[in-house]
Amino acid sequence: MVVVALKTEEEKQQEFLARIEAGEKIEADDWMPEEYRIALIKLISMHGISEIMGALPEKEWVPKAPSLRRKLGIMSKVQDEMGHGQLLLRVAEDLLKPYGKNRGDLMQDLFNEDLKFHNVFHMETNTWADAGLIGWLVDGAAIITQTNMLGASYGPYARALQRICAEEVFHAQHGESIILALAEGTPEQRAMIQESLNGWWESLLMFFGPASSQTTGASKQDVTIKYRIRTKTNEQLRQDFFDKYIPRILSLGLTIPDPTLRYNDEEKRWEYAQPDWNEFKKIIRNEGPRSQARLNLRRTSYEYNAWVRDALSAVIR
Amino acid sequence: MGRETTFYQEFEVFSKRTPTASFQHQFSLLAPNKEMALIMAQENFMRREPVVDIWIVNRKDIRGLEGEEKLILGRLNNKDYRETKGYGYLKKKWRHYEQQMFDEKEILSWAGDKK
Amino acid sequence: MSNERVALKELLFQLADDDFLISYRGSEWLGLAPHIEEDVAFSSITQDTMGHATMYYNLLEELGEGNADALAHLRSSAERRNSVLAERVNGEGYYMETPIYDWAYAVVRNYFYAQAKRVKIDSLRESSYAPLAEGAVKVSMELHYHLMHWRTWFTQLMSSTDEAEKRMTNAIKLVMEDFGDIFSYGQYKEDIESAGLIATEEELTKNWIAALTPVFESLGLAVPTIPAPVKNGRNGEHTDELDTAIATLSEVYRLDVEAVW
Numbered sequence: 001m002v003v004v005a006l007k008t009e010e011e012k013q014q015e016f017l018a019r020i021e022a023g024e025k026i027e028a029d030d031w032m033p034e035e036y037r038i039a040l041i042k043l044i045s046m047h048g049i050s051e052i053m054g055a056l057p058e059k060e061w062v063p064k065a066p067s068l069r070r071k072l073g074i075m076s077k078v079q080d081e082m083g084h085g086q087l088l089l090r091v092a093e094d095l096l097k098p099y100g101k102n103r104g105d106l107m108q109d110l111f112n113e114d115l116k117f118h119n120v121f122h123m124e125t126n127t128w129a130d131a132g133l134i135g136w137l138v139d140g141a142a143i144i145t146q147t148n149m150l151g152a153s154y155g156p157y158a159r160a161l162q163r164i165c166a167e168e169v170f171h172a173q174h175g176e177s178i179i180l181a182l183a184e185g186t187p188e189q190r191a192m193i194q195e196s197l198n199g200w201w202e203s204l205l206m207f208f209g210p211a212s213s214q215t216t217g218a219s220k221q222d223v224t225i226k227y228r229i230r231t232k233t234n235e236q237l238r239q240d241f242f243d244k245y246i247p248r249i250l251s252l253g254l255t256i257p258d259p260t261l262r263y264n265d266e267e268k269r270w271e272y273a274q275p276d277w278n279e280f281k282k283i284i285r286n287e288g289p290r291s292q293a294r295l296n297l298r299r300t301s302y303e304y305n306a307w308v309r310d311a312l313s314a315v316i317r
Numbered sequence: 318m319g320r321e322t323t324f325y326q327e328f329e330v331f332s333k334r335t336p337t338a339s340f341q342h343q344f345s346l347l348a349p350n351k352e353m354a355l356i357m358a359q360e361n362f363m364r365r366e367p368v369v370d371i372w373i374v375n376r377k378d379i380r381g382l383e384g385e386e387k388l389i390l391g392r393l394n395n396k397d398y399r400e401t402k403g404y405g406y407l408k409k410k411w412r413h414y415e416q417q418m419f420d421e422k423e424i425l426s427w428a429g430d431k432k
Numbered sequence: 433m434s435n436e437r438v439a440l441k442e443l444l445f446q447l448a449d450d451d452f453l454i455s456y457r458g459s460e461w462l463g464l465a466p467h468i469e470e471d472v473a474f475s476s477i478t479q480d481t482m483g484h485a486t487m488y489y490n491l492l493e494e495l496g497e498g499n500a501d502a503l504a505h506l507r508s509s510a511e512r513r514n515s516v517l518a519e520r521v522n523g524e525g526y527y528m529e530t531p532i533y534d535w536a537y538a539v540v541r542n543y544f545y546a547q548a549k550r551v552k553i554d555s556l557r558e559s560s561y562a563p564l565a566e567g568a569v570k571v572s573m574e575l576h577y578h579l580m581h582w583r584t585w586f587t588q589l590m591s592s593t594d595e596a597e598k599r600m601t602n603a604i605k606l607v608m609e610d611f612g613d614i615f616s617y618g619q620y621k622e623d624i625e626s627a628g629l630i631a632t633e634e635e636l637t638k639n640w641i642a643a644l645t646p647v648f649e650s651l652g653l654a655v656p657t658i659p660a661p662v663k664n665g666r667n668g669e670h671t672d673e674l675d676t677a678i679a680t681l682s683e684v685y686r687l688d689v690e691a692v693w
Contacts, residue, residue, distance in 0.1 A: 029383050055463040060528060062459045066684040066693035067501045068486045071459065072479055078462050079364075079475035086361060086468045090345050102324040103347065103468075128684045128693070163344070167365075186691050293530075297464075300530050305466035308535050308589075309324075311596035312349040312467070315588050316326060346469045353588065356581045357469040360476040
């Protein structure tokens with residue numbers, strides 16, 4: 001304890017950076033710079049709450065899924081999304097302890113719109129093909145960003161991601177299975193996927209966020225890279241997504257709704273039409289097509305169930 | 318709606334995969350009490366793996382090492398007298414008596430069956 | 433068709449439709465339970481239950497009643513044999529908008545249902561129809577957890593706050609109003625019972641009361657009385673709530689019933 005007292009903030013900071021540069025994992029009870037804690041809280045609480053909100057668009061298709069097997073498959077997938085929310089919120093809750101905040105506060109932050117959820121979950125789902133496309137491509141995009149953080153310097157986050165990514169493999173296959181059934185089906189079924197892809201393409205580009213903070217005025221990518229929470233930039237992740245998924249999309253005979261899309265062989269990167277970043281800014285302000293409806297659903301069910309949480313608080317022992 | 322000051326308690330969940338396996342830590346969950354924690358544990362963390370037993374431990378009952386306390390774990394690498402590698406020379410000695418050394422592999426192979 | 437064959441088919445439809453409809457209602461809850469950890473646990477129970485329905489529909493398919501998915505999705509409400517309790521909505525509002533679901537009702541309905549299912553399954557293990565007896569052994573494995581889960585919720589909410597007790601008492605009343613056909617075999621009672629497929633209505637009712645008695649006694653309560661059915665789901669008598677459920681659950685399937693989804 002004496003040793004601690006003699007260390008300056010500066011020295012502690014240096015030691016901390018040395019630890020993460022040496023590949024060591026930081027644990028919940030370890031000393032950490034405020035900047036690191038805050039970056040983690042922002043990232044992980046948003047990630048966790050996005051899982052909880054992300055359950056809602058797909059949940060719309062759970063009762064409607066077109067066979068017993070599909071009903072079971074999508075139920076289990078949406079259950080996993082709630083489960084991922086549970087894992088991530090637990091990690092965020094432990095980080096929030098010094099501020100005396102808990103899960104209830106995170107929910108209130110969501111309802112007050114201080115805590116935002118991922119832009120992709122503000123969009124509408126219109127057909128069963130959307131449910132398939134979310135599993136295939138939105139989860140595909142999520143796998144790319146999440147695997148990029150598997151080596152995160154914060155141990156509890158890395159361990160949660162390990163569990164999450166293992167389940168994402170099932171999610172991707174669940175989505176592929178729906179899409180392949182439609183792709184090999186009737187002309188109407190094929191048209192459903194094409195329409196779905198047309199509707200979701202921009203959202204898939206926006207998924208990774210803007211290439212630089214100049215686009216929207218703020219981005220947490222710099223600080224997360226500095227602290228070895230992730231390694232790649234938004235644009236690198238988007239390019240990884242193109243590399244992996246464009247050939248598969250085209251192999252099914254689908255058309256990507258961007259006539260300018262091409263691979264630049266010299267620069268080894270995809271050129272593509274930028275999505276409407278003004279629209280993106282609106283979405284992340286909770287002004288997307290389904291932002292308020294989904295918030296409202298979450299808020300209503302949370303508030304209506306408050307009596308259950310009160311009842312459980314009465315049986316704490 | 319006011320701020321909820323209590324949000325249940327934190328329970329650590331452990332599970333055993335097979336009858337012969339040791340308990341392994343899984344993750345933590347929020348519940349008001351052990352019974353509630355128990356009925357949520359398996360489906361939250363072991364949905365896709367076999368389980369033969371579950372432990373639920375309230376975090377309040379766990380004493381871990383905090384911050385600088387972890388310094389007590391430091392140890393010099395000079396304790397070969399408590400490890401087999403400090404006794405490797407016996408192999409040569411036994412050879413002198415035309416006997417085999419009983420090493421770890423050999424001794425652990427004695428479980429139950431007579432050779 | 434022989435009387436025995438009709439009896440078997442009727443019983444299988446009752447078992448299949450019960451588990452299918454109650455798990456459909458469970459699936460509407462997904463993402464909206466009062467506690468995140470509980471959402472995950474509840475969904476596993478819902479999935480297990482829909483898995484049980486699938487087993488029964490498969491048995492019907494083997495008996496030549498048609499494809500299991502078609503049986504689950506396409507039959508009209510008059511053809512359904514589930515208890516009215518299983519088809520009831522979770523609360524006010526359509527799930528695609530902003531529904532208000534009642535957790536007290538969910539706990540009571542599922543607890544009483546799981547206990548009824550337990551006494552049926554115990555009896556079905558001795559069923560004269562071997563494939564059904566084998567199925568019952570499998571279902572039984574997963575029921576232990578369902579019962580423990582709902583019993584824990586039931587007893588804890590019943591001994592928590594005054595408000596919870598009030599809501600639970602109201603939920604018990606609502607659930608019992610629809611409980612009349614749970615142990616009914618409808619118009620095929622005699623054929624089903626004499627074929628040795630399952631125990632009599634009276635015996636199952638007695639076993640259900642006996643199983644619940646210690647739990648109710650520990651709470652200082654008496655097990656509620658099962659009324660005579662107002663509508664008997666076993667005879668195809670249902671509420672509008674079932675029509676809406678069928679329309680939703682088959683919406684995509686009906687776009688093209690020949691297609692592979």
